[in-house]
Amino acid sequence: MKAPKMTYARADSVAQALALLAEHGDGANVLAGGQSLMPTLNMRLSKPDLLIDINRLEDLAGISVEDDAVRIGALTRHAAVQRSPIVAEHLPLIAEAMPHVAHVAVRNRGTFGGSIALADPAAELPACILALGATITVESVRGRRDIAAADFFKGLFETERQPDELLIEIRIPCQRPGTVHAFMELSRRQGDFAIAGVACAAETDGETVTDAKLVYFASEDRPTLAANAVAAIAGKVWSDESRSAAMAALSEDLDPMDNLQGSAAFKLHLQRVLTGRVLDQAIERARAA
Amino acid sequence: MSDETKTITLTVNGESVTKLVDARTHLVDFLRGELGLTGSHLGCEHGICGACSVRLDGDVVRGCLMLAIQADGASIETVEGLTASGxxxxxxxxxxxxxxxxxxxxxxxxxxxxxxxxxxxxxxxxxxxxxxxxxxxxxxxxxxxxxxxxxxxxxxxxxxxx
Missing domain, CATH: 1.10.150.120 ([2Fe-2S]-binding domain)
Structure with missing residues (x-):
């Protein structure tokens, strides 16, 4: 349980980090919070030639509101996101998800961008930013580009980010009037890996869900939008029938993977249960708004 | 600029320490092995058990999930420090x-x-x-x-x- 012999470089500027990535590409690992990378190093599951430590790049940390969107720097620690009044006000979905992101000691060190870049299928934040239609900015010596969250997650720990690119920031549209957010997760212990989970951003008109993004995690190889479940309820007054319809339609959206947390059938059952609960809660919040 | 070893200077329980470390050495191996501070325990070494918890610049972190080399310039407190301060x-x-x-x-x-x-x-x-x-x-x-x-x-x- 000791990391392999490796070379370490501490980047003192974004430009320097990008130059190192351009030179080493696939052979290098970016070390941000390290809360997932360090275990893989300690277990010798990865053996990079070079670790590029970006923890001193203060330019990449911070939360601000710009043009109706919240900008979260890639190096912003989970603890800072959890404490942020901006996030609490404009991104209630993220605020609700944060207590589920690991444990306090991990949140003090782990970063928002790191969770997005890693794309762990059981992680909360990739699902949230997909539900909220976020934009991810990456940069390399070749330039900067924006990637929609819908195009970013490609598979199991696979993203649209190229080996020479560094994640810079995530821009997430502020919650608009008439939309409600809800987040639910099941795990064995608070902060553990999810067995099942869903992030919901819904547009409502009275008791009717007019449109929604339901994104499931801990299920497929990446966070997954459930279009059929939403189609089953869109435009209908929320009722026991529409709840059942959404739960039934979910099997057309999800084909969960077996893993240590549970079998595919168990996970699909739990995701169905969460579907009913999360939409109940969304409607309840719409009523209260 | 990129190294397999590096001399780091950090504050541990209020005292300044300068040591040569391997890039691969995690913080708690450094605290235990180099400084003899055996209060921080190593259970799982992959961030699950929490026995290695230390304070980094005032906040609790997993000591096995950061490298000693990253603590260059930082202030670390262990259970020995918290005990001594009362x-x-x-x-x-x-x-x-x-x-x-x-x-x-x-x-x-x-x-x-x-x-x-x-x-x-x-x-x-x-x-x-x-x-x-x-x-x-x-x-x-x-x-x-x-x-x-x-x-x-x-x-x-x-x-x-x-």
């Missing part, structure tokens, strides 16, 4: 009083994590205390006595400050 003396007393440890392996991590919760001195329910400590494993006590000890300490501190 910051957790009341908590330690309550751990003893309530038998909140048996083998003691998890205790340093529990103390450091609980110290972060107690720092705020705001009322907490037992459920909130459990959630806060949920990242630290204990295999002996069943947690009940640990939650008791933390709760008692918090109550005593709140009484004292009111």
């Amino acid at each position: 910051e957790v003396a009341d908590l330690q007393e309550n751990f003893v009083e309530r038998d909140a440890l048996q083998c003691g392996f998890c205790t340093p991590g529990m103390l450091i994590t609980a110290a972060e919760l107690l720092r705020e001195a705001a009322p907490k329910t037992r459920e909130e205390i459990r959630e806060f400590l949920s990242g630290n494993y204990c295999r002996c006590t069943g947690y009940h006595a640990i939650v008791d000890a933390v709760e008692t300490t918090l109550t005593q501190r709140l009484e004292k400050s009111s």
Whole structure:
């Protein structure tokens, strides 16, 4: 349980980090919070030639509101996101998800961008930013580009980010009037890996869900939008029938993977249960708004 | 610029330390092996158990999930430092009083994590205390006595400050 012999470089500027990535590409690992990378190093599951430590790049940390969107720097620690009044006000979905992101000691060190870049299928934040239609900015010596969250997650720990690119920031549209957010997760212990989970951003008109993004995690190889479940309820007054319809339609959206947390059938059952609960809660919040 | 070893200078429990470290050495191996500070324990070495918890610039972190080389310029506090300063003396007393440890392996991590919760001195329910400590494993006590000890300490501190 000791990391392999490796070379370490501490980047003192974004430009320097990008130059190192351009030179080493696939052979290098970016070390941000390290809360997932360090275990893989300690277990010798990865053996990079070079670790590029970006923890001193203060330019990449911070939360601000710009043009109706919240900008979260890639190096912003989970603890800072959890404490942020901006996030609490404009991104209630993220605020609700944060207590589920690991444990306090991990949140003090782990970063928002790191969770997005890693794309762990059981992680909360990739699902949230997909539900909220976020934009991810990456940069390399070749330039900067924006990637929609819908195009970013490609598979199991696979993203649209190229080996020479560094994640810079995530821009997430502020919650608009008439939309409600809800987040639910099941795990064995608070902060553990999810067995099942869903992030919901819904547009409502009275008791009717007019449109929604339901994104499931801990299920497929990446966070997954459930279009059929939403189609089953869109435009209908929320009722026991529409709840059942959404739960039934979910099997057309999800084909969960077996893993240590549970079998595919168990996970699909739990995701169905969460579907009913999360939409109940969304409607309840719409009523209260 | 990129190295397999590096000389780092950091503050550990208030004292400045300068040492040559391997890039691959994680912080707790450095604290235990190089500095003889064996209060921070190594359980799982992949961030699950919490026995290695230390303070990095004032906040609790997993000591096995950061490299010693990254602590260059940082301030680290271990359970030895917290004990010497007296910051957790009341908590330690309550751990003893309530038998909140048996083998003691998890205790340093529990103390450091609980110290972060107690720092705020705001009322907490037992459920909130459990959630806060949920990242630290204990295999002996069943947690009940640990939650008791933390709760008692918090109550005593709140009484004292009111």
